[in-house]
Amino acid sequence: EEVSGTPIKSSKALAPTKVTLFGEHAVVYGKPALVLSIPVYVEVETERADEFSLESGPVSLNKLSLIIEEDEVRLSGEARGEVLRYFSYILESLNIIGIRDVRIRISSPLPVGAGLGTSAAVTVGTIAAASKLNDMSLTKEKIAELAWEVEKRVQGRASPMDTSASALGGALLIRRDGEKWIREKITINEVPLVIGLFKKRWTTGELVARVAKRLTEYPFLNEIIEVIGDLTMEALNALESGDLAKVGELMNVNHGLLESLGVVTKEIAEAVHAVRMAGALGAKVSGAGGGGAVVALGDNVDEISAAFKAVGAERVLVIRRLSRGVEVR
Numbered sequence: 001e002e003v004s005g006t007p008i009k010s011s012k013a014l015a016p017t018k019v020t021l022f023g024e025h026a027v028v029y030g031k032p033a034l035v036l037s038i039p040v041y042v043e044v045e046t047e048r049a050d051e052f053s054l055e056s057g058p059v060s061l062n063k064l065s066l067i068i069e070e071d072e073v074r075l076s077g078e079a080r081g082e083v084l085r086y087f088s089y090i091l092e093s094l095n096i097i098g099i100r101d102v103r104i105r106i107s108s109p110l111p112v113g114a115g116l117g118t119s120a121a122v123t124v125g126t127i128a129a130a131s132k133l134n135d136m137s138l139t140k141e142k143i144a145e146l147a148w149e150v151e152k153r154v155q156g157r158a159s160p161m162d163t164s165a166s167a168l169g170g171a172l173l174i175r176r177d178g179e180k181w182i183r184e185k186i187t188i189n190e191v192p193l194v195i196g197l198f199k200k201r202w203t204t205g206e207l208v209a210r211v212a213k214r215l216t217e218y219p220f221l222n223e224i225i226e227v228i229g230d231l232t233m234e235a236l237n238a239l240e241s242g243d244l245a246k247v248g249e250l251m252n253v254n255h256g257l258l259e260s261l262g263v264v265t266k267e268i269a270e271a272v273h274a275v276r277m278a279g280a281l282g283a284k285v286s287g288a289g290g291g292g293a294v295v296a297l298g299d300n301v302d303e304i305s306a307a308f309k310a311v312g313a314e315r316v317l318v319i320r321r322l323s324r325g326v327e328v329r
């Protein structure tokens with residue numbers, strides 16, 4: 001009888017990325033942040049080889065192989081090592097360290113570290129796919145929770161924002177109430193957004209550490225964190241009442257505050273000004289900064305897109321609807 005070495009089981013997850021409209025960095029200190037889950041998906045496939053297959057022979061426990069598709073994921077050798085390390089965290093967090101031979105295939109339309117939560121989406125997608133592979137059925141809330149644990153180990157210090165957006169989908173207000181984190185789904189009208197992506201010069205972990213250092217050096221700068229929290233709540237009101245002019249103005253203020261925290265590069269500052277000149281109602285750095293994503297609000301998406309391209313954006317995305325969170329197949 002022929003025993004094939006092909007995997008007997010596989011699973012696939014589609015995990016959305018996100019754009020932060022308000023409150024990045026301040027959210028690490030428990031302040032509210034407003035994040036939108038966008039329909040740009042990272043695809044994660046996991047396959048398990050047959051434990052008794054003749055071809056695979058005696059396999060070592062925890063043998064993981066990682067196949068990364070699409071050049072766009074653009075991982076250096078060192079980054080690959082990192083990614084493998086965090087897959088082992090993921091499998092550990094799922095208590096499936098015993099799995100024998102798992103192959104993980106990731107395809108992403110965006111580079112990891114683009115500023116749109118790709119790394120959180122990879123984590124969420126891997127947890128969703130790997131748990132399915134192990135016949136576990138996890139709720140989206142549970143996936144969000146496990147993914148956050150992994151992100152904290154990878155990033156050093158992380159809020160549950162990116163992982164929640166990818167797992168749960170929609171528009172979310174994330175904030176801390178005492179020791180407890182609250183993830184509140186909010187209903188907002190359509191907001192026309194254009195996102196420009198630029199080369200990211202530092203990792204999110206490095207940028208979060210830079211802000212922490214600045215706040216330790218100058219403790220009075222904690223006021224900036226407070227102000228970002230207040231303006232996020234004001235922006236939520238404006239979004240709910242459809243006052244886009246006000247939302248745009250508050251995005252501009254939020255950008256200025258992030259600049260004072262040291263996460264805005266010259267390239268990002270220029271892009272923000274260029275799209276404002278092109279008629280955007282507001283524009284700001286989005287995510288950790290240090291390059292990465294700039295989000296602009298405005299109906300005139302063609303002019304805004306052209307302005308992003310003119311200042312050297314590597315990619316421009318027009319976002320018209322939200323995603324519904326992670327999907328497993």
Ligand code: MEV
Pocket residue numbers: 020023024025026027028115117157158159160161162204208287288
């Ligand atoms: C990164 O997308 C957002 C930050 O606020 C970090 C975090 O929330 O963990 C900069």
